[in-house]
Amino acid sequence: xxxxxTFYQELADQSLAGHTLDKATCGRILSDSAIELLPLLDAAxxxxxxxxxxxxxxxxxxxxxxxxxxxxxxxxxxxKTSKADIxxxxxxxxxxxxxxxxxxxxxxxxxxxxxxxxxxxxQTRIDRLKRIVSTIKQEFPDREICVSTGxxxxxxxxxxxxxxxxxxxxxxxxxxxxxxxxxxTHTFADRLxxxxxxxxxxxxxxxxxxxxMGEEHQDIIDVALKLREVKxxxxxxxxxxxxxxxxxxxxxxYLTPQFCLRVLSLFRFLNPSAEIRVAAGRxxxxxxxxxxxxxxxxxxxxxxxxxxxxxxxxxxxxxxKDAGFTIKSDYPLEDLxxxxxxxxxxxxxxxxxxxLKSLKELRPAMYTNLSS
Numbered sequence: 130x131x132x133x134x135t136f137y138q139e140l141a142d143q144s145l146a147g148h149t150l151d152k153a154t155c156g157r158i159l160s161d162s163a164i165e166l167l168p169l170l171d172a173a174x175x176x177x178x179x180x181x182x183x184x185x186x187x188x189x190x191x192x193x194x195x196x197x198x199x200x201x202x203x204x205x206x207x208x209k210t211s212k213a214d215i216x217x218x219x220x221x222x223x224x225x226x227x228x229x230x231x232x233x234x235x236x237x238x239x240x241x242x243x244x245x246x247x248x249x250x251x252q253t254r255i256d257r258l259k260r261i262v263s264t265i266k267q268e269f270p271d272r273e274i275c276v277s278t279g280x281x282x283x284x285x286x287x288x289x290x291x292x293x294x295x296x297x298x299x300x301x302x303x304x305x306x307x308x309x310x311x312x313x314t315h316t317f318a319d320r321l322x323x324x325x326x327x328x329x330x331x332x333x334x335x336x337x338x339x340x341x342m343g344e345e346h347q348d349i350i351d352v353a354l355k356l357r358e359v360k361x362x363x364x365x366x367x368x369x370x371x372x373x374x375x376x377x378x379x380x381x382x383y384l385t386p387q388f389c390l391r392v393l394s395l396f397r398f399l400n401p402s403a404e405i406r407v408a409a410g411r412x413x414x415x416x417x418x419x420x421x422x423x424x425x426x427x428x429x430x431x432x433x434x435x436x437x438x439x440x441x442x443x444x445x446x447x448x449x450k451d452a453g454f455t456i457k458s459d460y461p462l463e464d465l466x467x468x469x470x471x472x473x474x475x476x477x478x479x480x481x482x483x484x485l486k487s488l489k490e491l492r493p494a495m496y497t498n499l500s501s
Contacts, residue, residue, distance in 0.1 A: 132163050134168065136164075137171065140169075140172045141172040141176055141398075145175070145176055145401060147401075149354070149399065156347070158395045159349065159350075159395060169394050170394060170425060172394070172398075173393070174424040174425065177405070177426070179401075181404075184457050185449050186239045186240065186406075186456070187236075187240075187428070187430075187431050187457070188275075188429070188430050189233035190244060192486075193244060193245050194218070194245045194246045195216060196215055196218070196246060198246040198247055199314065200314045201313055202302075202312045202314075203310075203312065203342070204369060204375060205375065206374065206435070206437075206485070207435070208376075211372075212374035213372050213373065213375055216486070218488075223257070223260060226243060226261055226265075226494075228494035229493060231268075232493060234269060234459075236432070236469065237431065237442075237446065237465045238431060239273060239456070240272070240275055240296070241265070241272065241275070242277065242298065243274070243276050243277070244298070245258075245276070245278040248279050248315070249278070249279040249280030249281065250278040254278060255289065258294075260292075262276070262292045274295050274296070275295065275296035275298050275335055276296075277298035277335075280315075280322070280323050281323050281326055281327065282326055286330035289332070295332070296334070296335045297323070297333075297335065299323040299324050299327070299334075300320070300336050300365065301317065301336055302320070302338055303339065303344050303348055304344065304347070304352050304355075306351070307342070321355075321359075328359060333363065335364075336359070339367040339368075339369055340384065340392055341369030341383075341414075343381065353395055353396050354399060363403065363406065363428070364404065365408035365409075366396060366406065367409040368408075368415075370409050370410045370413065372485070380413070380414070387418075389411075389414050390415070390425070393407060397426070404428045407423070408429070409430070411429065412477055423449070423454060431446075432490075433486060437485060438476065439477065446466045446469070450463070
């Protein structure tokens with residue numbers, strides 16, 4: 130059956146008008162082989178272009194504390210149940226995180242994201258985060274800062290907002306129905322409560338999901354609708370990175386490039402004005418179609434993820450430029466590509482094994498200082 134071109138235009142028009150697609154249509158976007166990919170991406174791009182033009186927002190992750198987590202999230206190399214060979218360390222000194230913020234912004238990042246392992250933020254951690262955020266804001270008042278630090282209550286969220294924090298990240302990861310299958314040490318409600326605490330404090334919310342953890346199509350739809358309901362400003366779509374030693378150490382067959390692009394398009398239609406980020410796993414699962422992810426999505430990570438390697442900065446920035454996109458940065462895209470062209474070649478896997486970051490990659494400020 131041939132789908133009429135009016136179907137795709139109606140998807141874009143309904144999204145731009147603020148209407149929610151019905152669940153049957155959402156399911157078709159994910160599963161109906163008669164729906165062609167290129168017209169679908171074009172419809173999603175119409176929505177993306179309306180809100181963000183041709184701009185790509187670049188984020189850099191700082192793994193500010195690695196390991197020592199008491200939770201059993203099955204996808205995470207830092208979980209207490211993971212046997213992944215990661216480089217563990219405690220919270221980085223404030224001076225190191227400030228220097229890494231400088232490096233991130235100099236590489237073209239519009240948002241600097243600090244991620245801290247652990248169940249939640251104690252008052253001691255909140256106080257320390259306030260100092261770090263305030264220090265970075267003093268030097269970079271116009272740049273965005275995002276923090277991911279586990280569960281945060283209403284009081285902690287308000288304190289971080291007062292200190293100058295822009296965004297709080299706390300991913301829903303999967304649907305409420307599927308959540309017991311990926312974690313037993315906390316619940317979906319625990320995560321949602323932190324998202325709502327951030328919203329109540331006036332913080333922007335960064336919250337997304339991981340696709341590829343055995344979920345059904347309805348689970349993906351439910352997460353997209355929940356994030357629409359809470360009005361999440363930033364939505365990272367992660368594609369499972371199957372790290373050896375994790376409980377979830379194999380990617381499912383359904384994570385094809387076409388399916389991943391359908392997921393990104395669905396999230397764009399249901400969350401038209403949100404920053405949709407094609408996040409972890411884009412290099413692995415989108416493969417030769419990676420650049421197509423920027424048609425529904427308007428954001429990505431630079432220089433890898435928490436523990437897993439990613440594409441080189443120069444290659445990622447060149448991909449953006451070659452596709453005719455720009456980036457949100459104080460520095461011209463061509464200059465950023467030129468300054469990072471001599472970096473290491475990208476090696477993401479070794480005989481299908483995901484390669485983890487070295488300590489030098491995890492703590493670039495410390496190693497820069499040692500060599501200077």
